[in-house]
Amino acid sequence: MRRRIYIKGMKGNPIGIFDSGSGGLTVLDTCRRLLPDENFVYVSDFRTGGWGNLSERQIGERAESCVKKLLEYDCKAIVAACNTATEVAISQLRSGFPVPFVGVEPALRPALKAYPDGKILVLCTPATARQQKFRALLRDAGSARVEVRPLPKLAARIESNLDKLDTLRDDAERSMDGADADAVVLGCTHYVFIRYMFEQLAGGAEHVFDGNDGVARRLQSILHEQGIAAPAGKMGQVIFDTI
Ligand code: DGL
Numbered sequence: 001m002r003r004r005i006y007i008k009g010m011k012g013n014p015i016g017i018f019d020s021g022s023g024g025l026t027v028l029d030t031c032r033r034l035l036p037d038e039n040f041v042y043v044s045d046f047r048t049g050g051w052g053n054l055s056e057r058q059i060g061e062r063a064e065s066c067v068k069k070l071l072e073y074d075c076k077a078i079v080a081a082c083n084t085a086t087e088v089a090i091s092q093l094r095s096g097f098p099v100p101f102v103g104v105e106p107a108l109r110p111a112l113k114a115y116p117d118g119k120i121l122v123l124c125t126p127a128t129a130r131q132q133k134f135r136a137l138l139r140d141a142g143s144a145r146v147e148v149r150p151l152p153k154l155a156a157r158i159e160s161n162l163d164k165l166d167t168l169r170d171d172a173e174r175s176m177d178g179a180d181a182d183a184v185v186l187g188c189t190h191y192v193f194i195r196y197m198f199e200q201l202a203g204g205a206e207h208v209f210d211g212n213d214g215v216a217r218r219l220q221s222i223l224h225e226q227g228i229a230a231p232a233g234k235m236g237q238v239i240f241d242t243i
Pocket of ligand 1: 052189
């Protein structure tokens, strides 16, 4: 059934955000801080239990289902708040659906800019680590040394311990074990929930990078370029749904 809840016209329509589970909530939070007047619909696929260990075909299908669900709400723009879905499926989504998309990618560029000769550790899901699109980012490493560490379990550990994140300290420590890195890139939106642990382990916030601010800024400029930003003055709402 079509949920046409926003009938004010394009500017008042919501922005869609999706992820495999709760990781995209960290992106939603950043976007809401920057764009408080916007309405959002957040769609997750929490029943599947994570996308990072699925095949490309499965990830593409799950991401498409999320987008179809968001379009039932007449979303005016969609954020793939998932590095895995962005790396695997953003081109397919852009060519399949007539709505602007913003994706999130491991924030390797800002890390390289801050530590051009340093050692950079990129933490991400196995599916992200094997994508060409992601591998292309590594070509800009210059004289920095970049280690990519695929983590098959960390996103699921975070997803199932959202109410007790502090118990994940060992998981965070193991993820960085022996890397001796100057900078850590959190290449999965779930990891942002425990960013505070990575900051402690890495020696401060300036050593940890995630893509969330970049996504919110990109979304803001798309809304302005296309003249579809919500009118100021009314606090936006959020609706949650699943596929
Ligand atoms: N939050 C996602 C990402 O940014 C997906 C994690 C997962 O489902 O394994 O990659």
